[in-house]
């Protein structure tokens with residue numbers, strides 16, 4: 153039994169690989185989030201702050217990666233492949249759930 157499950161059938165134990173799956177199905181590679189604004193990391197040499205184009209800033213690179221993932225996930229969780237991708241395992245970190253999932 154894998155630890156992380158997606159509603160499309162994808163299942164894996166490694167959280168990073170699961171995040172990679174979500175990036176794969178949602179990221180349009182143009183750095184434009186679902187809010188229509190560009191999101192990409194702005195590198196600050198000699199700084200521990202990781203900042204996004206939109207103004208989001210954090211000292212934790214994992215938090216920035218989560219931010220970059222969340223901004224490309226549409227409210228209806230519809231992936232670029234036309235299938236819905238919703239984490240369906242309750243052990244999945246809550247931050248990966250979209251706040252307003254579409255009605256089934």
Ligand SMILES: [Zn+2]
Pocket residue numbers: 190191192204205206207208219223
């Ligand atoms: Zn951003």
Ligand SMILES: [Zn+2]
Pocket residue numbers: 158159160161162173177236237238
């Ligand atoms: Zn999926």
